[in-house]
Amino acid sequence: MYTAAVTREEIQAKIDSKTKPLGALGALERLALRIASVQGTLSPELVNPxxxxxxxxxxxxxxxxxxxxxxxxxxxxxxxxxxxxxxxxxxxxxxxxxxxxxxxxxxxxxxxxxxxxxxxxxxxxxxxxxxxxxxxxxxxxxxxxxxxxxxxxxxxxxxxxxxxxxxxxxxxxxxxxxxxxxxxxxxxxxxxxxxxxxxxxxxxxxxxxxxxxxxxxxxxxxxxxxxxxxxxxxxxxxxxxxxxxxxxxxxxxxxxxxxxxxxxxxxxxxxxxxxxxxxxxxxxxxxxxxxxxxxxxxxxxxxxxxxxxxxxxxxxxLQSAVSFLNEMASFESAGVSRNTENQN
Structure with a gap:
């Protein structure tokens, strides 16, 4: 069903790129990571629960x-x-x-x-x-x-x-x-x-x-x-x-x-x-x-x-975890400056 397998590191990077302080969504971030990891995609979905x-x-x-x-x-x-x-x-x-x-x-x-x-x-x-x-x-x-x-x-x-x-x-x-x-x-x-x-x-x-x-x-x-x-x-x-x-x-x-x-x-x-x-x-x-x-x-x-x-x-x-991962803007797309201490 899912066409591209991705790593947990890639999913975590997408979560961390969202317009929020690192970890600010707490358990929702861990839930999003779990769902996306199970489905092997950066764009998870919940189908016919x-x-x-x-x-x-x-x-x-x-x-x-x-x-x-x-x-x-x-x-x-x-x-x-x-x-x-x-x-x-x-x-x-x-x-x-x-x-x-x-x-x-x-x-x-x-x-x-x-x-x-x-x-x-x-x-x-x-x-x-x-x-x-x-x-x-x-x-x-x-x-x-x-x-x-x-x-x-x-x-x-x-x-x-x-x-x-x-x-x-x-x-x-x-x-x-x-x-x-x-x-x-x-x-x-x-x-x-x-x-x-x-x-x-x-x-x-x-x-x-x-x-x-x-x-x-x-x-x-x-x-x-x-x-x-x-x-x-x-x-x-x-x-x-x-x-x-x-x-x-x-x-x-x-x-x-x-x-x-x-x-x-x-x-x-x-x-x-x-x-x-x-x-x-x-x-x-x-x-x-x-x-x-x-x-x-x-x-x-x-x-x-x-x-x-x-x-x-x-x-x-679960719906909220999927929604923020799929729909929330990233720092780059929104033109928002990151916390400089967390920049590479």
């Missing part, structure tokens, strides 16, 4: 690890389909295409053009007692996520974000993070959908028991996903990895999405070249995970909703 929301049910939810019952997952999917959720509002506001995917919800939605049926099973198993999914189910999730992104790429899309919905998925994400980074479960677990202090302690106890139960399982990303993950988490991982391979900008949402990204990163660290971290969630483990990834998120709004909402809210910043 998409956000895919993956939904799935979790067996661990039966252990009381969430403030909401499992039936909220299909109810929220129906809300997405009806256009009433936060992600619907924000994608409409910013002109982003929204795709909804049933990765494994414990509900029969029937045929509906507003929902992509990629159901692997009717929810994962309770990982307190057995692995969440089989190795074959996990592999199917990864492959299906990649397949969905290939279809999106065929529309010309070059920037894609990912969201999720699944009661219990902060538990699945916390366990996955804990095992992959080899840090205590208690450091990864937060209040999720809004647990009180007593419920949080119960959640930590359940997940600590689950960690002990599976202590001898392998800790490679695919095995960890099969042991603790959700269908939506694994499918998102496959989707992110494929988007990076296809040269797309990968917008990473909050805690759950960042854990999916962590799995993809552990499989192939080159995904880091394509990733834009959209916001720092209010979920406890997210800050720690972002630090480990050395990621600098664009927003910090104390959100903990998921759904890809952070991607949608951050997208206008």
């Amino acid at each position: 998409h956000i895919i929301v993956f939904a799935a049910s979790h067996g661990i939810a039966s252990q009381g690890v969430s403030a909401y019952p499992s039936e909220v997952t299909p109810q929220m999917v129906l809300n997405f389909m009806g256009g009433g959720a936060a992600i619907n509002v924000f994608t409409r506001q910013h002109g982003i295409n929204l795709l909804l995917v049933d990765a494994g919800v414990d509900y029969d939605f029937g045929k509906n053009e507003k929902l992509i049926d990629a159901k692997v099973n009717f929810g994962t198993k309770n990982f307190l007692k057995q692995p969440a999914m089989t190795a074959a189910e996990c592999r199917r999730c990864l492959e299906k996520g990649a397949e969905l992104v290939r279809h999106v790429r065929e529309t010309g899309c070059n920037v894609i974000g990912f969201g999720e919905m699944g009661i219990g998925n902060t538990s699945a994400a916390s366990m996955t993070m804990s095992r992959l980074l080899e840090i205590p479960v208690s450091e990864c677990v937060g209040k999720g959908t809004g647990l009180n202090d007593v419920q949080l302690l119960q959640k930590i106890a359940v997940l600590t028991d689950a960690s002990e139960y599976h202590k001898n399982e392998p800790n490679d990303p695919e095995s960890v996903l099969a042991t603790f993950g959700g269908f939506e988490i694994a499918m998102m991982c496959g989707a992110m990895a494929e988007a990076a391979k296809l040269g797309m900008l990968v917008l990473v949402d909050g805690f759950i999405a960042s854990v999916s990204y962590l799995c993809a990163f552990k499989m192939d660290a080159s995904i880091g070249h394509n990733a834009v971290f959209c916001h720092q969630s209010d979920e406890k483990g997210h800050r720690l995970l972002l630090q480990w990834l050395q990621a600098d998120p664009l927003l910090k709004l104390d959100m903990r909703l998921g759904e890809g909402t952070g991607c949608a809210l951050a997208y206008p910043l």
Whole structure:
């Protein structure tokens, strides 16, 4: 799609030539450099942006690890389909295409053009007692996520974000993070959908028991996903990895999405070249995970909703980064004198 590859140094020189003090646009300059580097051009563009929301049910939810019952997952999917959720509002506001995917919800939605049926099973198993999914189910999730992104790429899309919905998925994400980074479960677990202090302690106890139960399982990303993950988490991982391979900008949402990204990163660290971290969630483990990834998120709004909402809210910043790089005058074109201390 892009005809001329350019170096990071050439892109940085173009940024520095704009009519502003060096570095004066701060994070927008770093964002412009990232976008232009991914696209290999001095004139980047954002084409047909998409956000895919993956939904799935979790067996661990039966252990009381969430403030909401499992039936909220299909109810929220129906809300997405009806256009009433936060992600619907924000994608409409910013002109982003929204795709909804049933990765494994414990509900029969029937045929509906507003929902992509990629159901692997009717929810994962309770990982307190057995692995969440089989190795074959996990592999199917990864492959299906990649397949969905290939279809999106065929529309010309070059920037894609990912969201999720699944009661219990902060538990699945916390366990996955804990095992992959080899840090205590208690450091990864937060209040999720809004647990009180007593419920949080119960959640930590359940997940600590689950960690002990599976202590001898392998800790490679695919095995960890099969042991603790959700269908939506694994499918998102496959989707992110494929988007990076296809040269797309990968917008990473909050805690759950960042854990999916962590799995993809552990499989192939080159995904880091394509990733834009959209916001720092209010979920406890997210800050720690972002630090480990050395990621600098664009927003910090104390959100903990998921759904890809952070991607949608951050997208206008990508537009601004592209716009200033393409449209802002240079010192030479505007006839403005440079800071003489920065002249060669």
